Amino acid sequence: MKHLVLTLGLIVSVTSTSALAASKYCTDDGQQDGSDYLTLVSKEDGHKLKRSYAPNDLVSVPKDLTWNKSGSTEQLRKEVLNAFTAMTTAAKASDVTIKIYSGYRSFDQQCSTYASKFPKFKDQFKTEEQLALYVQSISAIPGRSEHQLGATFDLVYPSLGPTLSYPDIKERCPLNKCKEYEWLLNNAHNFGMAMSYPRYSKDLKVETNPITQYNFEPWHWRYVGVESATEIYKISQDIGRRLSVLEYAKYKKGLLTIDQLQNPETYLSKRVPQSVTQEIVIGMGGDISLSRPGTDKLEATGSSYNSFATWEQMTPGLKKMTAGNDLNFMNLESVISEQTNATMPAIDGKKWPQKSHPNGVEYLVNQVGFNMISSANNHSYDYDQKGIDETVTNLKRIKATATHPLYLSGVGTLEETAQPQVMEVNGLKIAFVAIGMKGDDRPDWEKKWRPTTATNGMLSVRMCSNGNIEKAMVPCPEYGDLKIVLENLKNTPADLRIVSIHEGMELSVYTKNGSTPDNDTAETKDGVQRQRSENRNIEAKIALIKSYGIDLVIGHHTHNVRPLSYNKKSFAAYSLGNLLFLGGKNYSTNEFPLWNRFGLFVKNYYSFVNGKLELAASQMIPTKNSHISPTFWDAPTANRYVDYLNAASKKSLGDEGIQYKSLNDGTAVYCVPGVEKGAKALALCPGQ
Ligand SMILES: [Zn+2]
Ligand SMILES: [Zn+2]
Incomplete structure (x- = not known):
């Protein structure tokens, strides 16, 4: 008819x-x-x-x-x-x-x-x-x-x-x-x-x-x-x-x-069907900072790397990555404030102090769809106590007026930083906590800005080097506050538990302490960006998190991408690199070695089967232009980064190092064998 x-x-x-x-x-x-x-x-x-x-x-x-x-x-x-x-x-x-x-x-x-x-x-x-x-x-x-x-x-x-x-x-x-x-x-x-x-x-x-x-x-x-x-x-x-x-x-x-x-x-x-009753997709990216280090007066409508870009111009690629995900994570590696350097000076001796305009963060929340945010990292305290308080106040205001539920962990009072956020996705409960790190510039900062019941601060995985940063290499008994947040997280009823951790040696790929950097590949240009050896015990810290049965570990700090692991229970991204980081460089050029030329956005697909959430598939998107407007690489280039990362994961983590399979759209996928897939995971893992 x-x-x-x-x-x-x-x-x-x-x-x-x-x-x-x-x-x-x-x-x-x-x-x-x-x-x-x-x-x-x-x-x-x-x-x-x-x-x-x-x-x-x-x-x-x-x-x-x-x-x-x-x-x-x-x-x-x-x-x-x-x-x-x-x-x-x-x-x-x-x-x-x-x-x-x-x-x-x-x-x-x-x-x-x-x-x-x-x-x-x-x-x-x-x-x-x-x-x-x-x-x-x-x-x-x-x-x-x-x-x-x-x-x-x-x-x-x-x-x-x-x-x-x-x-x-x-x-x-x-x-x-x-x-x-x-x-x-x-x-x-x-x-x-x-x-x-x-x-x-x-x-x-x-x-x-x-x-x-x-x-x-x-x-x-x-x-x-x-x-x-x-x-x-x-x-x-x-x-x-x-x-x-x-x-x-x-x-x-x-x-x-x-x-x-x-x-x-x-x-x-x-x-009554026993098949997947629900699918949850969690997107995650690394570091965010919305201005050049030390900027005095921030713009309200956008920011500049070489030239000015509006928030909208900075985010079309990000919008593609976050679209349709139930949760989207980012690490706000910056103080959130529009104060100038006169009214809010950086702490003495801080290299590259980071500051982001609250409007930009609000845009990332309401227009780009980020709803799970860590503010726990070694830039949270760049502008001393005032900067921490500004971040807390601004984030709380953004949360109160957000167009969707927003989950924040990082800076706040002791109660706010030590207790996980419990997120609701279609009635399933997902618990999330973020722990930061202090002292990379000056070891005596390790014990400062600790939150109390009355004052804002940040919990940290490093507090035991007693002024000698090299001691951060030695496992301290509790890894600072790490066990506190892990105990709280373990005791929180939830269908899935997530830890965000800001730690690791900057510019290092391999995860073992004392690992040998690979600076000798044909694509590494000497004198530009030498890869470093890990000496911050990242593996031991992530192993401790895994021992608590945490399902998802989201790592960041090193400003480059590091291996990913999965052991049938815990999925860990050791570092996602820069997501939208104006405080960094334009790494996406041949001036930089291959291992540092990309960031990573990861999408994990969970199936709710037989009463529990299980990882069914993981998709990675190698990104470029993290310095101003992150977006997808063309497929052949993306495939090279996927190959590099697969090899690094294997070399660092053996059988637990995830091997992704490149697709023809600039992304790659890992399908977890034997786990029933929801519709979205099935589209990535046909017939599995
Ligand atoms: Zn950092
Ligand atoms: Zn209908």
């Missing part, structure tokens, strides 16, 4: 004379007509719509009720649009705005979306069956999409702010931070609307709902009429969870009893 849009906005179905447009992937074997508002549309047998079914009363949704998607006209059935219009008017009276993102989709429209995925992912799967299963996890089979009913629509919730995306809605709505969704839960039934894909569990864990076989979709609503919607609302209150349209429709058709609605486990237990 094709549809003609008449000037009045009325849609009339006419028979297409062209050859069957549908692809071979879209089988026209559905039996159902969808005009009944309680039509069963699902992944189950018999719940498929005919290709020829299109509502005969579709009308265009006025533009002011839709989210401005360029060039698209959304359609709904007339009765549905009337109800929706009344609902938006009532919502507006409560200061709630809801907009339609997507309404009616014909079988053929769904087919072209669905069929387009097959060639796209074809090369990644060994069998047609695996490919089809994957495509069906990201796109509905034509005839099985409720959008063909013309009674269903996807909404946009504008209060979620500029980072709006469906993952945001999913993360934030179940946490009661989404006023539109809250309003709909309490009022939508009065306008005949109900949820097709509610949460199943009473806790906030998002999973495949065993009844609908879909994940939680807080944006997807369906019109069923006021009487049905009100009954759904009432039953939902009685049984203590939101009833889906599918269950209600089955109940009305005598296929389910009230008892079964109350105790779905009794009829579902045999087919």
Whole structure:
């Protein structure tokens, strides 16, 4: 069927004379007509719509009720649009705005979306069956999409702010931070609307709902009429969870009893899926500093390396790296303040004091999507106690006004620095703590700026050299405050635990103490940037962290990339190098040796299987232009850095050194064998 849009906005179905447009992937074997508002549309047998079914009363949704998607006209059935219009008017009276993102989709429209995925992912799967299963996890089979009913629509919730995306809605709505969704839960039934894909569990864990076989979709609503919607609302209150349209429709058709609605486990237990119920992606980059060392007066709208760049001009590459990740980590290697050197002088003897304008950090949080931040490092105290206090005040203000939850660890009071942050991602708990390091310039600084219950400061892995920095080479019994934060982290209930550690010998690659630097490769230019030997005991410190069963160790400080390891429990990046570091040099040129020419952004993909989060895949992105606007390398160059790092990881860490496989897009991937993958990890690790 094709549809003609008449000037009045009325849609009339006419028979297409062209050859069957549908692809071979879209089988026209559905039996159902969808005009009944309680039509069963699902992944189950018999719940498929005919290709020829299109509502005969579709009308265009006025533009002011839709989210401005360029060039698209959304359609709904007339009765549905009337109800929706009344609902938006009532919502507006409560200061709630809801907009339609997507309404009616014909079988053929769904087919072209669905069929387009097959060639796209074809090369990644060994069998047609695996490919089809994957495509069906990201796109509905034509005839099985409720959008063909013309009674269903996807909404946009504008209060979620500029980072709006469906993952945001999913993360934030179940946490009661989404006023539109809250309003709909309490009022939508009065306008005949109900949820097709509610949460199943009473806790906030998002999973495949065993009844609908879909994940939680807080944006997807369906019109069923006021009487049905009100009954759904009432039953939902009685049984203590939101009833889906599918269950209600089955109940009305005598296929389910009230008892079964109350105790779905009794009829579902045999087919509750054991597969991945949730996937969490954690992105991480290294050091951030947003001005040249010692700058007096910072600009509010951007910063200069050689010439001025706005925050926006500095971050298009970063936005690609952070997009779609649940968490994004960075190390703020800088004081956060707009004070000048007159009002906030650097400490005596500090080399390269670092300062960043709060607006730049705010931009990285709200516009680039960083939400897990360490401020614990050897530049946190560059401007003495005043600088530490400025950082704390500015970060707290940024957190209070952020468009998404923000987790900070590093500088603060003793309580704030010693206790982990507990982050919520789709109801799963992730605990995070950052520990810094003092004394690289002057050993007597090791014991300064320690936090108390009343004053801000930073906990440190070095406190035992007693003024002799060379003693930092000797393992001190507790590694400063490290055991304090590890004990606290171990005792914090969480599904995943993360430590950020700022330590290691600057400009050293290999991780063993006394390791031999490789300055003799053909690409190393003498006198420019000699690699150094590790002498800060980084391996022993990371081993201590691993002994606490920590899942993820994010290392930084050396301003170059170092090996990565995985031992089936702990993943450790020894150093991610510079991410966006105006305090450094433009290392991305042939003036510098290969090992120092790139930074690293890592994305770890975790599967929630059988009650725990497990690493399923890790992706690395070698970066360039960390001095002003980090971005991807071309694939051949990226591959060389991946090869270099693989060799360094192997040489340093043996079997635990991760070997990444280069892809053709400037990234590389490590797929953890034997761990079930969610959709995103599966796209990187096809067939595994
Ligand atoms: Zn939808
Ligand atoms: Zn550092």
